[in-house]
Amino acid sequence: MNIMQYESKIWATADLLRGCGIKESEWPSFMMPFFALVMVESRLARMIDEEKEILGEEVFKVMEPSDRYEILRDKGQGYNVSIVEHHKNLAEICKNDKAFDIDFTAYLDSFDGETKDLLGVDATDGEKFLDIKGVITKLKAKKVLYGYTKLWSEIDLKPFNNSEITTLEEHIKRKWADISAETAGEQYTPDDVIALMAEIIADKMEDSDNLLKIYDPTCGGGNLLFGVEDRINEKFTRLTETFGQDWNDALYALAKIESRFRQDSKIEHGNTLTEDKFYNDSFDVVIANPPYGVSWKGYEKDIKADKTERFKYIPSISDGQLLFMQHLVSKMNDDAIGVVVHNGSTLFSGDAGSAESNIRKWLLDTDLVEAVIQLPTDEFFNTGIYTYLWVLNKNKNPGCIDKVMLINASEKFTPLKKSKGSKRKEVDAANRIEIVQTLLAFEDNAYARVFDKEHFYFNKQALMLTNVDSDGRSFAESLKPGKKSQVLKPIKISTGEIQLDRFTITEVDPEKYQSLAEAYEEYYKPLIAGLDYKEQALTIETAEGSYYYDSDRETLIRETGGQMVALGCGKIVIKASLKKATKTRAAAIEITAELTPDLQKDYEIIPYHKDEAANQQAIEDFMARYISKPFTLLDNVVGVELNFNKIFYQPEKLRPVPEILNELAQLDAQLKALESELEL
Template sequence: MKDFKAKADLIWRVADLLRGDYKQSDYGKVILPMTVLRRLDCVLEPTKQKVLDYLPKVDSLKESSKDIALNKIAGFNFHNRSQFNFEKLIADPNNVAINLRTYINGFSTSAREIIEYFNFDDQIDRMDDPKADILFRVVKSFQEIDLKPDRQNMADDSMQMGYLFEELIRKFAEQSNETAGEHFTPREVIRLMVNVLFIEDKDILTQEGIVKTLYDPACGTGGMLSVGEQYVKELNPKADLKVFGQEINPESYAICKSDMLIKGQNPSNIKFGNTFTVDGLEDEKFDYMLSNPPFGVDWKKAQKIIAAEADKKGMSGRFGVGLPRINDGSLLFLQHMISKMKAGGTRIGIVFNGSPLFTGAAESGESNIRRWIIENDWLEAVIGLPDQLFYNTGISTYIWIVTNHKSAERSGKVQLINATGAKDDELTKGGKLDFNRFWQKMDRSLGNKRKRIVENGNERGIGFITQLYGNFEENEFCKILPNEFFGYWRITVEQPLKENGKVVKSKGKPKPDTSLRDYENIPFLKKDADQNLVPQTIEEYFDAEVKPHLPEAWIDHSKTKTGCEINFTKYFYEFKPLRPLASIKADILALEEKTLETEKTVLDS
């Protein structure tokens, strides 16, 4: 299949048939399952008759054995044994509903279950109702859309089909005003994540007959899994990357599973449901994991189950180290993925917004989770991406790379890469839009997506960021910091209560004045005279930074807490001195003079 956007536009036009009988937000209930059915129909077309001819030979077999035999004849992990296809469905306009149901029931079990997750049977009734009477026209419109695969390049064809689904889903999401967290990952972001995830293991992945596993706990329509599989196949056609995933949205789950079917992956590796409450792959461990979980989505519905697991299983479970705030479950996904790391080494790539980097005070759930990850030396890198990169949100995002098998040179260190690029006003030169090293402005916005990461060449975008990561050298875009750099103590600074100028004491000790109570965050490391990072103690900091200003102050050590944060923006901040007053004054005077000239021209005319 070529030109997925043109195909998506054709399919989108079919939605016009639903106008009046369906709300715009409900169009997807018809269009998505019909797209899946038409795609399966086109894929099976060349071998459909062979399956029908072979059917009598397996008539006496058990259903499971029959499926296996007919799948082999079809050439895929699924088949359809009914007498119908889309052409035959429209050949009998008066019986489309019953024939369409017969057609759907003719699919093998794995494919039929996919359609069931769309609850499409209800839509058949709704479209066939005399008040609507649009079922035949919808089926006919889809029959006219060619979704035949490019059999010479099935991997790329499946990728194009994935694009088509995501384009449709994006449009439906915009129609129904989905929340910012319900977004889809731009393909260039996935390619960057895959590049960075696999670059350290290229030698392993090019071995003859290598078999590895890839998992996404919030797999959506399967974009992460598809791009990961494609990367490995391009690197080594003989490699076998088995993909696994779980998805809570039934439509996205059905699309992902149908994509796995067509590509020859095992569709039973894709599980349905809430990853937190029912882990569909509980006993599995994986070599690689990729995910873009929803941003800022609360986990209140799953709170009882998650809290119970944390209390009951502790560190032997997924959430023993701590729980984040109820209104953002991002770090729960990362804890879940860490629980699935193999002892021999696993690499994880996950997309977050800025919140998991620094939200939460010392010894809060978020802080404890960050501290646990960094103290175990699992955080390998954080890559800051441009804003306005995603379809349904314009916020800045960050890729975390987490692994329990760092290379020797990366041991005890975290690499920070600032790939946010220049701001809009820095890109305009001579009235023309210029490129920076990371992203370019899109000709046309797609929802909130106004920028895209440049994909071609090693001097920009994906190639350049991958090089920054792989070279592991400090420069203007890259900082390499020891794990201890991100830790700090939160101390409570007290001052004595005074009455009539005298210190009030209790049991021989000064009584603190709560109105003067203050707090200080003391980093574990400080810069010495040569700008090298060296350890410091609480007392050293207190004597140097607090005592000179508050000579009577003391520390209440019983309240001291340990925290951990990654203040990404602060580390890359460059101070720009203010312009001289004389320069600002000259600009103002010039502007006033220009304004007066304009007024004079208008009045004289």
């Protein structure tokens, strides 16, 4: 028998949901608890049969119920009195529609406490996990509970082993992801991506008697965590132990139920970023596909108050991917390997000095990043964007130390014959082998490049430019030594429309304004803020002469007795302020004017050199070559970004000019022929 025969039968249960008006996006919430119910029942039934075979059916039959309970409880896989003691499984209960409600309630109540909690049998206002109680209530209201349960009772998974049931479970969860995941990869990582991640990890491993501890802090339903474990177990004889955590109630419950049928597996419920359930543990393998672009505002206070020192920098509140990255690094033991799925924002979002850039710099400074692999678009079930595998390694080979490899695997795929949601491509076995071999070789090829890690660093050099006029002069040259500006004592300030001749205002028209403060806020402040010395022909008259800005020459002019003197490029600054009353002076609105050099803060992006002296020389050489105005160097901040487009961009090959001219000549001939036909 092939267990996949049940895939279509399980999805046929959705037809009943559709028929009673339940939206497609809600189907998973109705199907998850019943799938878990069938899965638990089948495994429990097999466990009973195995014990009967070991002890003998007659011996098992005459055992005291408490003894049977102890034997099965010790296996940690659950218990159900209705099945074990009364031989009433879901199929038996559904044979009698008259007694169904009573029998089904008794059946659910017969599970052990942990199973009931995970299914949500007694859920009230607290954690509901799979919330089968809520689903049953809704199905009863639709009057389809019996019919829906009967469809599930016809799915007999008892003949199949754990591996086969897990395979079916992953296919079902993948379809749930197609219709219900709100963000890329939040619920389900495709099998081909899991296989690639597992093969990358396996390539860094060897057989050993040491226990291999595998950890996924965003394990969802467990497909990535258990998928990697299963593939490693196919290649090695090492004992493995899995650890996972997730705070989605339903997905945690599915992973927890699955973990109970595995030899060594611990699944915890809760928000990994605020409540790490494995805070004392470190791991040999860390993997994750954290949600992309999901805000962590709801627990911002907890993150900023975190005392674990996991978070070296706090990234933008709109995306928590790099929080998970830092958490994962904190969980790696001294020889650990990690593979993390991210979208492109973790590669380049945030300017130099931002938390995102600083996190990337920290990862490269500590030489944790061995490679970043760009996957094809249309790889995940609910997004068509590019995704990336970050390969982290705390035990790099000597040839990889202080280096990072970028692998552009965007073309390493096989098209699917039939799309699965947004998934139209898969990284097939042959391409996976090629990618892993490329990583192993750690050499440049047509789609992969190896760089010193500092290649991804850059200087963001701040500088203060001093603008000059058409003669190359700045107003700074007209100032007295040590002065940064020239304060004027205006007699009148005017533009084409505005005339000001009062510069200390202590009284205002009471018919217009009730106070100086009101006049300041409503009239003088916006008036002064709206003055533009370049655009409004602003003139300041003083006892010494008039000052204005000549836009054609980009210079300040002082005019005295008809004589105009160019002072150099600068600004006319008019300010208004409200002064409070003191013991010696009344409250007043004061208007001041001054001339300043025209300074402009700017930034230049300059290639980075790891040698400090060489880096400083590179900055100076850049300035000498490209900056013609006077300047002062300000702060320099080193940023980090990994930009695949810059490295792997292939410009479109231009056609030869003769070929284009020939084509134009042919088109011209065709047009003339058409014109001749029209004339006839």
